[in-house]
Amino acid sequence: MNQWFNEELDEQYFDLGARVSIKIGETLFEGQSDFQKLQIVKTPNFGNMMILDGAVMLTEANEFAYHEMIAHIPLFAHPNPKRVLIIGGGDGGAAREVLRHACVEECVMVEIDGLVVEKSREFFPTIACELDNPRLTLLIEDGIKYIENAQNEFDVILIDSTDPAGPAEGLFTADFYKKVNNALKVDGLMAAQAESPYYFQKTQKELFGVLNGIFPYTTMYLSAIPFYPSGTWSFAFASKDYSEISHARVVDLEKMTPSLQYVNPALFRGCFALPNFIKKIIA
Amino acid sequence: MNQWFNEELDEQYFDLGARVSIKIGETLFEGQSDFQKLQIVKTPNFGNMMILDGAVMLTEANEFAYHEMIAHIPLFAHPNPKRVLIIGGGDGGAAREVLRHACVEECVMVEIDGLVVEKSREFFPTIACELDNPRLTLLIEDGIKYIENAQNEFDVILIDSTDPAGPAEGLFTADFYKKVNNALKVDGLMAAQAESPYYFQKTQKELFGVLNGIFPYTTMYLSAIPFYPSGTWSFAFASKDYSEISHARVVDLEKMTPSLQYVNPALFRGCFALPNFIKKIIA
Numbered sequence: 001m002n003q004w005f006n007e008e009l010d011e012q013y014f015d016l017g018a019r020v021s022i023k024i025g026e027t028l029f030e031g032q033s034d035f036q037k038l039q040i041v042k043t044p045n046f047g048n049m050m051i052l053d054g055a056v057m058l059t060e061a062n063e064f065a066y067h068e069m070i071a072h073i074p075l076f077a078h079p080n081p082k083r084v085l086i087i088g089g090g091d092g093g094a095a096r097e098v099l100r101h102a103c104v105e106e107c108v109m110v111e112i113d114g115l116v117v118e119k120s121r122e123f124f125p126t127i128a129c130e131l132d133n134p135r136l137t138l139l140i141e142d143g144i145k146y147i148e149n150a151q152n153e154f155d156v157i158l159i160d161s162t163d164p165a166g167p168a169e170g171l172f173t174a175d176f177y178k179k180v181n182n183a184l185k186v187d188g189l190m191a192a193q194a195e196s197p198y199y200f201q202k203t204q205k206e207l208f209g210v211l212n213g214i215f216p217y218t219t220m221y222l223s224a225i226p227f228y229p230s231g232t233w234s235f236a237f238a239s240k241d242y243s244e245i246s247h248a249r250v251v252d253l254e255k256m257t258p259s260l261q262y263v264n265p266a267l268f269r270g271c272f273a274l275p276n277f278i279k280k281i282i283a
Numbered sequence: 284m285n286q287w288f289n290e291e292l293d294e295q296y297f298d299l300g301a302r303v304s305i306k307i308g309e310t311l312f313e314g315q316s317d318f319q320k321l322q323i324v325k326t327p328n329f330g331n332m333m334i335l336d337g338a339v340m341l342t343e344a345n346e347f348a349y350h351e352m353i354a355h356i357p358l359f360a361h362p363n364p365k366r367v368l369i370i371g372g373g374d375g376g377a378a379r380e381v382l383r384h385a386c387v388e389e390c391v392m393v394e395i396d397g398l399v400v401e402k403s404r405e406f407f408p409t410i411a412c413e414l415d416n417p418r419l420t421l422l423i424e425d426g427i428k429y430i431e432n433a434q435n436e437f438d439v440i441l442i443d444s445t446d447p448a449g450p451a452e453g454l455f456t457a458d459f460y461k462k463v464n465n466a467l468k469v470d471g472l473m474a475a476q477a478e479s480p481y482y483f484q485k486t487q488k489e490l491f492g493v494l495n496g497i498f499p500y501t502t503m504y505l506s507a508i509p510f511y512p513s514g515t516w517s518f519a520f521a522s523k524d525y526s527e528i529s530h531a532r533v534v535d536l537e538k539m540t541p542s543l544q545y546v547n548p549a550l551f552r553g554c555f556a557l558p559n560f561i562k563k564i565i566a
Contacts, residue, residue: 002291006304015306018509021289023300040288045300065558080305170328198509199343224507224515224558226301226481231514262558270556273549275348275507275541 001046003098007229008054016199020227022054024049028123033115035167040123046227048123050091052116053166056227063093063127064261066193069223070235071097072253072263073271074156074191075104077237079247081155084108085183087143087171089160090116092128095138098158099130100256107136108154110147112167114140144170150183157184159192164203174210181214181240189239194220197278198230208282211238220282221242221271223262234278244272285327290512291337299482300489303339303510307332311406316398318450323406328505331406331508333374335399336449339510346376346410347544349476352506353518354380355536355546356554357439358387358475360520362530364438367391368466370426370454372443373399375411381441382413383539391437395450397423421486427453433466440467441476447486455486457493464497464523472522477503480561481513491565494521502527503565504554506545517561529554 007020025042032038039051047060059067071094075081084098090111093252098107100182111117117140120128131138139146157180161168170176171192180190195203197220204220211218215238225233237244257264274282290303308325315321327413330343351494354377358364365388369377373394381390394400400423403411405481414421418485422429440463444451453459463473478486480503487503494501498521508516520527540547556563 002300004302006287015327017285017306017326019287019304021302023298023302044298064560198507222507224481224505226513226515228514230507230509231511232509257559258303261560262561264556264562266556267558270543270553273547273553273556275545275550276547277347277544279547 004020005041005051006248007056016229018199020051020229022046022056022227029119031115035113035114036162038115038119038127040119050120050124052162055163057162058091058093060124062125062226065225067093067097067127067231068095068260068262069221069271070158070160070193072192072256072260073102073221073235073268074158074189074195074237074245076249076253076268077239077242077244077247078156078189079242079249079267081104085147085150085154085157086110087147087157087159087161088112088168089158091120091124092117092131094158094160095136096127096130099133099135101262104135108139110137110139110141110143112140112142144176144179147176147179149184152182152185154184154186155237157188157190159190161193163195172207174213177210177214184240187241189237192236194234194236196228196230196232197222197234197281198232201281204234207236207255211236214238217243218282220274221270221280222274223271245269288324288334290339299512301482301512303512305329305332305339305510312402314398316396318396319445320327321398321402323402333403333407335445338446340445341374341376341410341495342510343409345409345509348506348508349382350376350410351543351545352504353377353441353443353474353476355539356504356518356527356541357441357472357520358384359532359536359551360522360525360527360530361439361472362525362532365389366437368433368437368440369393370430370440370442370444371451372441374403374407375400375414377441377443379410379413382416384417387418387446391422392419393422393424393426395425427459427462430459430462430466435465435468437467438471440471440473442473444476446478455490457496460493460497461538467523468545470524472525473498474518475519477517477519479511479513479515480505480517480564481515482562484564487517487564494519497521499523501565502555503557503561505557506554528552530533
């Protein structure tokens, strides 16, 4: 029998007063790692769903709207991304999209929680499908510690984290983003998942306060993701030199578009067009 | 005590498997009109909320994302909108935004359900605030019957309806849109609320099949609306002559932007940049 899963975000962190609610069937896995509680359940209409600490991470049906956007917007904004770092992203979806770019010679993915990777291989084979790609270096360790030792190494860095409570808390600090800045090459750029502009404005203001103090160029872009709170999700874009447009590989993006479900050249520009109330958050 | 309101859409129409869930407090009004069940409730975080036949229509906190987008995109796309027709829109939000345009000499609003208008005046004063504007002609009658007698009269028509089940069912048919076409001037254009591109693709394909057969130019644009299913909502844009850009009043939009929460010139263009899976729906 199906039942309703209600995201526990509201009870855990603050009185948001709105919650994600999805019909679910059989539980495929439930377990506690050293870092968080992992649940994988079937849904009748959206494929398998991953839940971390009570918050929906992804469904098979809609994950493209997150993974294409966190990867392709920064990668197509960079004129020649050869070395890419992913912090987090244990399901493998961001890595899958990064590795579509033939110019990427090495993608290093640093995920703190080996259980997420292991169970993604088992229950999300279409998402974890590139985790054995020879161009991928997969490390199960703390991304914050990893990045301390990286200097001038990466063209693009993606911060594919959970919410800023629990294991990802350190990924929203000035200290961390200074290290990201150091790990990027002189013309490097980064993207980070940055929560909902409707519900998490305090987090966003703090994050952009940090980024604006470190990077010469920062902005935000949006994606429409049904099972994240409010249905609209944001990504921070921060760069040492290039804007999102100045060196964009538009011809390459045109070539890849037929194989994508979300991103295309018009959307690449359109996703940076922010409603007025969101522009105020990041100013 | 607060409790959770869960949208009944799922039970009423089809097994969607996802639902809107919002914390609510006191019920301010509950009643049955000749057309639908109307509920108005307080929410702890999003102001008063209107519910029609179990589906969330609006909250005070987020209504701007719907009303600005249904009104300003078509009105700024038209070079000189003098006469505007709204079908539906009983809460008054679309009319409020239309009447911001000084060039609009008359806005006719035809709402079938007088109870919605009456209770909006009472419980949503910041939304219904322009219903007594002398440039507004408010008619409580069936929009489908009204439009039969309108020929070559309007520059812009807005279809601000509920879902295509219940009283708004007739607003999604070819017969209705032929009448809309006749009611528009030779250079007229229209916008209609067009459901969620994640969840209601069948309805959208049928609607765009109809519009593509009647209007020379059709496209879709998107808004981020937290309490509508999936959080992403679409509007159909259909025109006899002008594209959304060809005759757009960009300078006027720039002037109005400081007083708006959502729409600005970049967003006016960006909202038409559709993800690939949505482009396929409307092709």
